[in-house]
Amino acid sequence: MPRVQPATILAAVNRWILYAIIFFAPLTFGGRMSDAFELPKQSLLLVGVVLVTTLWLARMVLEQKFQWLPVRGWGWIVAFFVAAIASTVMSVHPFTSLLGDYGQEWGSLATMIAVALIGLVALQELNEQQWLGALFALLLSSLVTSVLFLLGIAGVFVLPWEATRTALFTPAGDIVGLAVFSAITLILASAKFFILGLGEHGSLKNLQKAGHSAVSVLLLATIVTSMGVIAVIGIKLIWVVVAVSELLLYMIIIGRAQELTKTHRWVVVFAVIVVAAFFVMIPARLVQRLPPILIMSWSESRTVVQETLKDSPVFGSGPSTFSIDVNKYHTAEALRQSFGVLFDRSRSSLWTHLAQLGIVATVLGLLFWLFAIIVPMLKAVFRHAAERRWLILITLGSGWTVGLALLALLPTTILLEFVFGLLTAGLLWALAPSATSKTWDLADSPRLRMTVLSVACIVFLSAPLLTWASYRRIAADWAFLAARDQRAGLDDRRAAIARAINLYPWSDVYFRTVGALQLAKFQDTLQNKKDSEERMTQLRLLARDTIVAGREATRLNLVSAANWQALAGLYQQLSPFVEGAEDEAIKSLEKLRELEPNNPTHVTDLAAIYVTRADREGAAGEKANQKKISDALIDAEDLLKKALQLDEGFASAHFQMAIIEERRGKLSEAIKRVEGLSRTRPGDLPLHIQLGALYYKNNQKDLAEKVWNAVIAAKSDYANARWYLAQLYEDQKRYDDELSELNEILKNNANNPQLMKKIEEVTKLATEGGRGTTGSSTLKEKIPLPEPPVTP
16 A cells, blocks of 8 residues: 655645635634624634745745746736735825724735735645636535525524624625625535536546436525525615626537537526526615615715825725725715715725825736736636536636626625635636646755745744734734724723733724723723722722823824724813813824814714813802903804714704804794705604704793604604703603603613613612712812823
8 A cells, every 4th residue: 555645745734724724714704794603704814824925935845846837917916916916005094904903804904914825835736636626615605695695584593602793794804895795605606506417527536436316416405595685685786797797608618519518408507597687677675674785876986086096096095994094085965974884995906906006006917917817717707618627617717807897886794805805816827828837846946946835934933923913913903893882881891992902902893892892891990989099099090091092092093983982082072181181182182183174073063072071060050251251152153063064964063053043142033044944854863853952941841741752753862862861851750751761761771771770870860759869070189181192
C-alpha cells in the first residue's frame, strides 16, 4: 500500500477548509440591518484566509515545488490593490478604511484582500471536479439559508437562539442582500442542473456515477427556495435580471442544441423564465406584512458620489467610508424621506466603490473585468461545446453575470463581495490559457526557493498573531452583544462592555455604548434619595466615566457624526449636574454641523440649548437678567431660521420656534404654528406629540389628551405619547388611568428601573391616596468637568 505524502494530506485538508468557508459564508456573513447575531464577519473571514493560505504555502514547502496556474489579468489586479492601498492611506479615516466600522466591514481594504486571497488559493488548489464541489457547497448553503428564512416567515423557528425568533431573521443579513444572493444562486443552480445531464463531458462523468439523483434533487430544491425568497422579498428589479439572464442561458442551450446531448433539462430553465416573467408583471410582493425596504435613491446616491468625487476624485474618500460621505453630502429632503436612516451604501455598489476608491482604482477594476473576464468569456461561449471547461464556464459565467448586473443596480454586503470574488476566481480558472499549473522545482532555482521560503516564513509567523487578534475581536463582539442585551441587568451590561473594550480597545462603537450605559447608571444612582458622601463620590465617578467614554469615541474616530452626536447627548443629559457640560455640548453640536451640514436636527438641537439657557435664567424670577434671556432667544431664533432654510417643513425646528413664541408671551401664535404644520403632515406623530405638549402648557388639557390618544390609536406602542398622557392623568389625580398607561409602556421596557419606580409610586398613590417621593434630581453643587484626553 503506497504511503500518503504529507503534502497530499495538506492539500486535501485545505480543500475541505475551502469548502467549509464557502458553505458557512452565507450563514455568517450578513449586512448590518438585520444581522441578529452581529457576528464578527470580517474576523471569521480573516481566520479562514490565514488557514488556507498557510496550508497552501506549507504544501509547497514540503514538496519543494512551486505550482502556479497562469491566468489573465494579474497586472490589473496588482495595480488595483496598489490604488486601493493608496486610497486607504489618504482616506478621511485610514483605520476605518483598513478594517471597516462595526457592522460595515464589507468595503474595507482588509475585506478586499481577504476575498482576493481566498480566490487566489481556490484558483491554485482546485481542479475542475473540485470547483464543481465548491459550487455545490455554495448552493447547499443557499438552500439552508433560504429554508431558514422561509420557515421564519411562516412562523417556524428552527435555531435555538432567541435572536433568531423573528420573521425577518436571515443569517445572510439584510433582506436586500439575501434577495441578490438568492438570484445569483438561482441561476447557478439552474445552469448546473442543466449541465449535470451532460455527464459524458469531461470530469462530469464522476457526478453522473455517484449521487446524480440526490444532487439533482438538491439543485431543484435550491431553485425552488431561491425563487421563494425572491418572491417573498419582492424586488421587481431582481426578477427582471433573473428573467433576462435565464433567457440568455436558454438561448445558448437552443443555439448549441445540435452539439449537446440530453438537453431535456432545458425545461427547468424555461420554467424559471416563466415564473420570473410572472413576478415581473404582478403588482405587489408575495408577502405583504414585511416592512418597506429602505434603499438609497438613485438621485441621492448620485448627489453623494458626485460631491465626494469633487473633493477627492483620484483616490476617493477611502474604503468603507461611504457613511461619512453620506453624512457630509446628503440633502435634508433625503433625511426626511428615509425617516432619519443614514445609509452606508449607495443605490449601486459600483457607485459606492467609485466614491470610496476614486477614479483610478474603479477604472482599474473595470478594465480587469473587461479584459480578463468579459471579453475572454464571450469568446469562449461561442466555441465548440466539447472544449475543456466549457460547461463549467457556462455555469460560473451565468452566476457572475447576474451578480455583476445586480451589484451595479443594488447595494452590496460582505457576503455578496465574497461570492462575487469566488465566482471571479472560478472564471479566471475556467478561462486560463493552460489546462494545468506550471511547476518549478525549488531545488533548481535558489532565487525562487528564497522567495517562496521568505513569503512562507512571513505567513507562518503572522498566522498565529492574526488568528489571536481575530479571536480577540470575535470575543469582543460577543461581549458587546451581551452589553446590548436589554433583558440583562445594567451592571451586567457594563461588565460585558468592559470585557469587550479590554479585548478590542479600538472600537468607537464600544465607547459610545460605555457612555450610554454609564449615563444610565448615573441616572439610576441619582434616583437614590439617600444623600451621602458615598453617593456623591459615585456620581462624580460616573459622570467622569460617562464623559471620558464619549470623548474617547470621538478621539478614535473624529469624522464619525454618530460619535459627536452621542457625545453631545451625554453633555446635554449631564448639563444640570456637571460644570461646563452645556458649553461642551454646544462645541459638539458645532462639530456635528461641520460633519453633517445639511441636517437640520443638529442646528435645532443647538437652538434648544439656548432656549434652555433662557428658561434657566428666567427661573431666577425678579433677579433674572432680561438681556441674557433676550440674547439667548435671539440666538436660538437665528439658528432655527437656518434649520428651516435646510428643511422648511422640519417639525422639531417649528416646535422650538413655537417655544420661543410661547416664551415671548405668544402661546396662541405658537399653537397656531404647530396646528398648521400638523394639518399638512397628519402622519407625523412626533409633531402631534409636540402639539399636545403646547396644549398642555396652555392649560388646554382636554385637547392635549385628545391629541395624545389619537397618536396612541395610530401607534399603540408609542411610549412617549403614553408617558405624557400618564403625566396628565397624574395632574388630574386619575391614578388608575396613569397606571394603565405606564403598564402599557412596561410591556416593551421591562427592565427600565425608572419606569418600575414610577409604577411603584403611582401604585402607592392609587391605593393610599398619598404623594409618592422620588430621588433627588439636582445636586447641591455641580460636578467638575474631567480634563480632556491627550490626543497624539
